[in-house]
Amino acid sequence: MKTRITTMLGIEYPIIQGGMMWVGLAELASAVSNAGGLGILTALTQPDPESLYREILRCREMTDKPFGVNLTLLPTIKPVPYAEYAQAAVDAGVRVIETAGRSPEEYMPLFKANGVHVIHKCTSVRHALKAQAIGCDAVSVDGFECAGHPGEDDVTNLVLLPAAAAQLEVPMVASGGIGTGRQMAAAMLLGAEAVNMGTRFVATIEAPVHENLKRAMVAADERQTALIFRTLRNTARVFRNSVAEQVLAIESRDGATDFAEIQPLVAGVRGREQVLEGGDIDGGIWTAGQVIGLIEDIPSCAELLARMMAEARAELDRVNAQFGLSSAQ
Incomplete structure (x- = not known):
């Protein structure tokens, strides 16, 4: 399944593992990447930028496929050296960074100078357009169904995704509430070119949680x-x-x-x-x-991605057949 996202990131399947605090470690990120998606290490799970650098090297020992780093920019009581985390990721050779929280604009010169593809996670159309305006290569549009912080607009993906797709020029990733191939097919029909999953990846064999x-x-x-x-x-x-x-x-x-x-x-x-x-x-x-309401088992990442791709293709074939169109590719 080829989209602008798979081409940009060099991945086989349009499936991205979102950054998750305490969960986005090398074990999970490498498993997702090895399965054909894009694994993501969570920068702030590491206690300092030097530890992030070492975790990136550890992940590279586990996979020769592309993977990225999540950098969530949030106000905190204790100052966080975001610039140093960003520099550590760049120095370690990471070429995909998922940003979230506040605007990553101040770090864009660093990222662009080093050939980094930036995917910014947004919970509204207006923020997605801002991310596009500052040079982000793609936006991850996060609906109200998501885990973590869904913003304050309370708009679900059935409305948010097509609303964003209608105004964006950069490729869009659908995020929040997704865990099946049927949902991935639906997200594609709503304008997405990939999906981002967090919660679903927690319920996999490789996820480093109890x-x-x-x-x-x-x-x-x-x-x-x-x-x-x-x-x-x-x-x-x-x-x-x-x-x-x-x-x-x-x-x-x-x-x-x-x-x-x-x-x-x-x-x-x-x-x-x-x-x-x-x-x-x-x-x-x-x-x-x-999406926990749709989780029925604890597969490996490889099993999950293979299942999702088969299900998505079957759903797109079904829709195409229903409307008398050619088979989905």
């Missing part, structure tokens, strides 16, 4: 996510567990939400140590998209 987490995702349905931080206008979609319910209860009180009361519940270290590593599903906050 097995309990993967099994909980298989057992869950599409209703088992929660939107927290809405009162703070920093909405995040997470798995609906007892900790998420506590946060929702605090946010439902009259008056302004005191983040200091929520902070111990949502600490990232707590989620990593108790949930992702320890396997306690109620040990902390962990992000998950509504």
